[in-house]
Amino acid sequence: MTIVTLSGSLRAVSSNAALLQAAAALAPPGMQVVHYTGLGDLPAFNPDRDGEDAAASAPGPVRVLRALLGRADGFIISSPEYAHGVPGAFKNALDWVVSSGELVEKPLLLLNAAPAGGQHAHAALVEILRTMSAQVLTEASHISPFLPRKLGPEGRLDDASAAAVRRSLAALAQAVTARLLSWPA
Numbered sequence: 001m002t003i004v005t006l007s008g009s010l011r012a013v014s015s016n017a018a019l020l021q022a023a024a025a026l027a028p029p030g031m032q033v034v035h036y037t038g039l040g041d042l043p044a045f046n047p048d049r050d051g052e053d054a055a056a057s058a059p060g061p062v063r064v065l066r067a068l069l070g071r072a073d074g075f076i077i078s079s080p081e082y083a084h085g086v087p088g089a090f091k092n093a094l095d096w097v098v099s100s101g102e103l104v105e106k107p108l109l110l111l112n113a114a115p116a117g118g119q120h121a122h123a124a125l126v127e128i129l130r131t132m133s134a135q136v137l138t139e140a141s142h143i144s145p146f147l148p149r150k151l152g153p154e155g156r157l158d159d160a161s162a163a164a165v166r167r168s169l170a171a172l173a174q175a176v177t178a179r180l181l182s183w184p185a
């Protein structure tokens with residue numbers, strides 16, 4: 001199965017991106033993890049470029065985003081909170097895939113590296129992603145235990161955090177498998 005990760009931060013040294021890297025290193029056998037890195041290339045969302053002929057008219061970086069997300073069986077998102085909300089650049093990326101539907105019914109984990117909890121952005125993301133018909137695995141998602149300081153100098157999580165992430169990844173793998181098995185033969 002292919003899992004795509006999305007960091008909500010554009011920072012070069014992002015703790016959310018580091019957390020996603022650390023999670024990828026803990027992926028169970030059979031789970032291929034691909035990191036989306038094009039967030040900063042996306043133009044501002046414009047519904048005029050998102051119509052029925054969106055595949056032809058969408059800007060190049062949007063086609064790249066949609067192709068990658070379309071191939072994914074599931075997702076892991078880790079995003080900062082800005083002013084109690086979802087960072088604009090990340091919401092912009094999500095807006096580009098509302099109508100094209102690459103997230104629909106696919107299992108999704110929310111991790112979080114926010115030092116102060118980030119519960120407002122987390123709650124907003126749950127609402128946004130459910131509205132987009134993603135299958136948000138809320139039980140397996142974490143709103144605050146993964147503080148950046150739990151990432152050691154080599155970007156590895158401490159033992160307790162690694163165990164929690166492994167459990168979340170197992171839940172994600174199980175949800176992906178259940179979805180694939182539910183497809184008509």
Ligand SMILES: Cc1cc2nc3c(=O)[nH]c(=O)nc-3n(C[C@H](O)[C@H](O)[C@H](O)COP(=O)(O)O)c2cc1C
Nearest residue numbers: 009011014015016080081082083084113114116118
């Ligand atoms: C403009 C700005 C606003 C922020 N607002 C909040 C906030 O409302 N709540 C919060 O918990 N953290 C807030 N933060 C802190 C970031 O969420 C935190 O630094 C985050 O871990 C950065 O993630 P990154 O390392 O992946 O870029 C804010 C940071 C910035 C730059």
